[in-house]
Amino acid sequence: MLQEDTIAAISTALGEGAIAVLRVSGPEARSIGNRLFRGGAGVDLTKATPRLAHYGAFVDEQTNTELDRGLATVFAAPASYTGEDLVEFSCHGGVLVTRKLYETLLQLGCRAAEPGEFTQRAFLNGKMDLTQAEAVMDLIQAQTSLALRAANEQLRGDLGTEAQALREALIGIAAHLEAYIDFPEEDIDPDSGAAISKRLGDVMKRLQTLLASADRGRILREGARAVICGEPNVGKSSLLNVLLGFERAIVSDTAGTTRDTIEEVINLQGIPLRLIDTAGLHDSSDDIECLGMQRTRDALATADVVIEVIDGHVPQHPSQLSPSSETDHAPTWIRLLNKADLGLHPEHVQATAKDNGIPFSCTEHTGLEELTEALRDALLSQEERAQAQLVAINARHQSCLQRALTSCQQAAAALDTQTAPEFVALDLREALEAVGEVVGKVDVEEILGEIFGSFCIGK
Secondary structure, eight states, rough: OSSSSSSSESSSSSSSSSEEEEEEEEETTTHHHHHHHEEEGGGOTTTOOOOEEEEEEETTTTEEEEEEEEEEEEEEESSSSSSSSEEEEEEEEEEEHHHHHHHHHHTOOEEEETHHHHHHHHHHTTSSSHHHHHHHHHHHOSHHHHHHHHHHHHHHTTHHHHHHHHHHHHHHHHHHHHHHHOOOOGGGGOHHHHHHHHHHHHHHHHHHHTTTHHHHHHHHHHHHHHHHHHEETTSSHHHHHHHHSOEEEEEESSSSSSOOOOEOOOOEEEEEEEEEEOOOOOOOOOOOHHHHHHHHHHHHHHEEEEEEEEESOOOOOOOSTTTTTSSOOOOOEEEEEEEEEGOOOOHHHHHHHHHHHOOOTTTTTHHHHHHHHHHHHHHSOOHHHHOOHHHHHOHHHHHHHHHHHHHHHHHHHEEETTHHHHHHHHHHHHHHHHHHHHTTSSOHHHHHHHHHHSSOOTT
């Protein structure tokens, strides 16, 4: 499915650098590139050996002016990133010279590439499936080692392989059932309802396993939300500064210093963690303080983990928070008994033994290791950490797989009630279509723009 036009883009980030890379892909990539590049010893890019870098000059054909000197490398179809003839030019990384070379390529007949169009062509030409195409962007945007590992495994094809295996399993079930429906005179074994139900049950278990990784994928891509909350003056902003390793929030003995949420991201042993410092919760008639406390409650409503900071040096106060009072879901709740360096009050010592509260000191940094481990355990279970693979689906995959699971459940229910096999086959077709959307094995024109539109130009 080669495209008719030839596209060009600057593939390196804008700004000054040691080198810049420009890409040209399409049927005229070699001939257009040959008009820009003048290689030594009569190098002709239309006949040049693929994957061999050639040194030469970049020349404006109209004025015969040398623009720069650098390298040209040809990648012949289909053994290229896009599956088409592709030429990469490496030049000096100045903003002006890079832009001039790009404009010259457009004058020679190239079209400016759309965001993600190189990777989109790779998908359309069968070089990768949709999950691998999406992994390219995940790889570029990865902020932690675990996110990088998950993106690499998806780029390698792990998720696509599992989706294709599910698709083949559904095809096998559907094909057998539809053959029985369409050719009853052939005496085809209809396969017992129990056998089909078992095969369908295996598919549903695999779908549920993939769907269970949705939260993990969101955390790896976007970061987990850890909300620091508590009463005024218990050390919430001090804790934020300790976890960040620098003074981000103003710390004062005056209660109510923090009146708005403050967000920063840290790398917690491979997990991007979005720390949110909030205004202290207490009774107040001050309009600004009340607005800040409402933002605290809003942050709690979307938290993955809540760190409730308590002044452990004084007697317990009736808490204005509880693990269920502010949220519709159930985030992990960690109680931090701050100011432990001053000595824990006996009430907190007894409470700690019951609910595993963590004694902590923002001054001496005691309890930091325990807090870090508690946060990590809250975000990735021991089982997940030990897994050899780190498949993590995104929101699009989740939607497709959930529809597939729903259709499979409907098919299983129809089998249990001995519904006509035609209705079971219809549900299986819908499940098959939904799984196919994950890797792009169906008509996916509507979702291509959304997927590749988030890419950078030249990728």
